[in-house]
Amino acid sequence: MCYIIKTFINHLLILTALPLSCSPLALLWLCLSQLPMSYMSCIFQLSPRRTDVLTVTPWLAPVVWEGTFDPMLIDAIYKPMNLTVAATVFAVGKYIMFLQGFLESAERHFLVGFRVHYHIFTDEPEKVPPLTLAAGRQIIVHKVHKLNRWQDISASRMQLIQKVIEDRVHREAIYMFCLDVDAKFYSRWGAEALELLVAQMHSWFYREQRHGFTYERNPASKAYIPNGEGDFYYAGALFGGSVGEVYKLAKMCHSHLEIDRANGIEALWQEESHLNWYLLHNKPSKVLSPEYMWDNKKGQPGEIKVIRFSQVPKNYKEVRENA
Ligand SMILES: CC(=O)N[C@H]1[C@@H](OP(=O)(O)OP(=O)(O)OC[C@H]2O[C@@H](n3ccc(=O)[nH]c3=O)[C@H](O)[C@@H]2O)O[C@H](CO)[C@H](O)[C@@H]1O
Numbered sequence: 001m002c003y004i005i006k007t008f009i010n011h012l013l014i015l016t017a018l019p020l021s022c023s024p025l026a027l028l029w030l031c032l033s034q035l036p037m038s039y040m041s042c043i044f045q046l047s048p049r050r051t052d053v054l055t056v057t058p059w060l061a062p063v064v065w066e067g068t069f070d071p072m073l074i075d076a077i078y079k080p081m082n083l084t085v086a087a088t089v090f091a092v093g094k095y096i097m098f099l100q101g102f103l104e105s106a107e108r109h110f111l112v113g114f115r116v117h118y119h120i121f122t123d124e125p126e127k128v129p130p131l132t133l134a135a136g137r138q139i140i141v142h143k144v145h146k147l148n149r150w151q152d153i154s155a156s157r158m159q160l161i162q163k164v165i166e167d168r169v170h171r172e173a174i175y176m177f178c179l180d181v182d183a184k185f186y187s188r189w190g191a192e193a194l195e196l197l198v199a200q201m202h203s204w205f206y207r208e209q210r211h212g213f214t215y216e217r218n219p220a221s222k223a224y225i226p227n228g229e230g231d232f233y234y235a236g237a238l239f240g241g242s243v244g245e246v247y248k249l250a251k252m253c254h255s256h257l258e259i260d261r262a263n264g265i266e267a268l269w270q271e272e273s274h275l276n277w278y279l280l281h282n283k284p285s286k287v288l289s290p291e292y293m294w295d296n297k298k299g300q301p302g303e304i305k306v307i308r309f310s311q312v313p314k315n316y317k318e319v320r321e322n323a
């Protein structure tokens with residue numbers, strides 16, 4: 001505290017020592033640009049700015065909402081680490097139409113200033129748009145077979161995520177995120193999302209009570225969550241964390257999907273149901289607010305100060321295989 005007061009006094013002294021001919025804007029800029037990190041964090045962080053939403057879980061994981069973090073401070077901490085973050089994106093069948101909008105908007109808002117490896121899984125590699133990416137960022141294309149049912153395409157992601165981590169991501173990246181392709185970025189989606197195991201409150205369920213969540217309710221399924229249990233309803237469209245944690249998650253969800261399949265069971269929301277089971281038993285160390293994967297169909301209620309990433313409206317019958 002002493003240090004901060006001393007720094008503040010120093011800044012006042014700098015100000016008074018400047019020639020009066022300096023414009024007030026230039027003075028303000030000079031003053032702000034001199035502020036050390038500790039002083040900035042004192043200004044921006046030490047009073048609760050969100051009291052309208054849950055900002056910490058009962059297991060003490062932060063819930064990231066606009067206003068709960070200082071983006072400059074976050075970047076100042078993470079950028080010097082020179083991290084590589086992998087992102088898996090599936091664009092199979094007609095979903096290839098979403099890829100360009102996804103990638104172009106990601107280049108504007110997704111972990112800007114970080115090294116990002118986009119792992120694109122598609123049955124038509126020649127249709128991946130030839131984009132020029134920012135320095136340190138690259139696209140890696142993986143050819144996959146198109147499965148017949150959209151449910152299988154969506155669920156097959158767990159197995160392919162597991163495999164790509166084994167093949168290369170474990171030595172190429174520190175963190176990774178697994179993202180739906182039918183969405184666009186609109187605003188900063190940054191390093192504040194990095195943690196060991198990261199999940200997102202589903203935009204349709206963050207105000208619901210537990211009994212309203214669409215968990216799998218069949219006790220014979222490996223995704224079964226009994227009534228009265230559960231924390232949040234997490235989105236299948238976005239999860240991530242350290243490469244090691246995502247590997248454990250994908251491997252277990254894949255194995256549970258296989259066990260269910262062998263027993264002739266398909267959970268209500270396929271891999272999303274298994275993801276919710278996994279996250280109930282392995283609590284995420286950071287929870288992202290619905291800002292991080294919104295659905296514009298819901299408008300913009302007061303607590304959503306920023307829409308960072310949001311689903312593109314689509315006609316399911318047109319884009320999904322065998323819908
Ligand atoms: C916001 C959210 O939580 N979305 C989930 C939800 O609806 P969604 O409507 O978001 O599912 P979806 O149709 O977008 O499918 C999920 C993702 O699978 C990929 N894909 C799917 C079909 C296809 O023909 N080609 C293709 O590439 C693509 O990356 C897509 O973004 O339910 C799905 C159940 O299966 C998944 O759990 C989604 O993550």
Ligand SMILES: [Mn+2]
Pocket residue numbers: 180181182237311
């Ligand atoms: Mn989607």
